[in-house]
Amino acid sequence: MAGRLSFLDRYLAVWILAAMAAGLGLGRLVPGIGDALAAVTVSGVSLPIALGLLVMMYPVLAKVRYDRLDTVTRDRRLLLPSLFLNWIVGPALMFALAWLFLPDLPEYRTGLIIVGLARCIAMVIIWNDLAHGHREAAAVLVALNSVFQVVAFSALGWIYLQVLPGLLGLRQTGLHVSVLEIAGSVLVFLGVPLVAGFLTRRIGERVRGRARYESELLPRIAPFALYGLLFTIVVLFALQGDALTAHPLDVLRIALPLLVYFALMWTGSMLLGRAVGLDHPRATTLAFTAAGNNFELAIAVAIATFGASSGQALAGVVGPLIEVPVLIGLVHVALYARRYFDTPTAAAPREDSARA
Known part of the structure; x- marks a missing residue:
């Protein structure tokens, strides 16, 4: 396995830690950088973060074989557990953990509940790809989460907060x-x-054919997914460096329920996937799409409703700062867990040869 990983992939945990340190350093050492990065927004999110997320997601979505999506949409063993985990279990679990760990801190508690309501549609694609999850399944589940997010987010906010x-x-x-x-x-x-x-993909396959597209073009654009991820992490930490270092005990209290949440959601989803008969790639996709959260939406909602300096916004920012190192650790757990699954069936192949 390690022999097929690129240098960047093999030491990703090191690069992420370095990006965190670099962001904190910038936030503390360069006066006004946080205000400058937050000055221009897209959908309530800092423009640099928005650009980082777009760069991060594009290469992975260019790898998806869109002609195979119909096989995923017919897979009820994947779609029904995903809807159940994302829109019933996830918000309820975060609500319970927020009240259990933060009964005396209403601002942070509300921020965590908002994070639980915002189901992941962005960074999960990176974790899924690194863990050799099923790309087409991830694309379908992310799209499904997006539709439910538009329809259900406000209603769920009313239910869980009022x-x-x-x-x-x-x-x-x-x-x-x-x-x-x-x-x-x-x-x-x-x-x-x-x-x-x-x-x-559509234009690339027409011009070069599928084999050349996957062997020549994809390896060239693939590294930009991780470049975008690392850039996003640097900007996030630079934006909130002062708040994070000024309130370390508050950050710790916010982090504890998040750690429990990620561990329970990912492990429970992986076990459920195996129990219902999913192969490793699909179970991995189920686990990461259930455990991840849409931090860009949660932060934007918290800032728009409660203000940029509010405790709710700080809780929203701590979310991805805990999620990133935890889920990159779970990537390695997912790779190790392959030995506990049956060999993938012909209906759900993994195109490792196409992986950059």
Whole structure:
């Protein structure tokens, strides 16, 4: 396995730690850099972060074989557990953990609940690809999450921040975000790279043929996914370096329920995938799409509703800062877990030869 990984992939954990350190250093040593990076926004998210996310997602979506998506959409053993985990288990688990770990910190608690409501449509594609998950399945599940996000996010926010706390005799919080704002976020962070990836494959295969497209063009653009990831991490840490270092105990308290959340969601989803008979690539995709969160949407909603300096916004920012190192660790766990699955069937092949 290690012999087939590129130098960048093999030492990704090192590069991520270096990117975190670089971002913190910039945030602390360069006065005003956070304000400068946050000055221009796209769908409520800093423009540099938006660009990093788009660069990160495009190469992976250019690898997807779109002519195979119909086999995924017919796979109920994958789609139904994914909907259940993402839209019932995930928000409920984050709600429970937020109240369990942060009963005395309502701002951070609300921020965590918002993170739990925002299901992942961006960075999960990177983790899935690194862990040899099923690319086409990931594209379908991410698209499905996007549709549900537009339709259900506001309603779930009302349920988990107002209705359910009221029924349980807990403190209620209002959340004001329009469907158009959520749709705009989905359009930017999924629609743009999805269309770009689809057109790249469609035109590339017509001009060069599939074999040359996958053996020549894909290896050239593949590294940009990780470049975009590392750039995004640097910017995130630079934006919030002061807040993170000024409130280390608060960050720790926010981090604890997040660590439990990621561990439970990923492990439970992986075990569920195996129990319902999914092969390793599909079970891996199920686990990462269930465990990841749409931090760009969560941060944008928290800032728009409560303000950039609010505790809710800080909780939203801590989310990806914990998610990134935890899920990169789970990538290695997923690769190790292949030995506990049956050999993939012909219906769900892995195109390792096409992987850069």
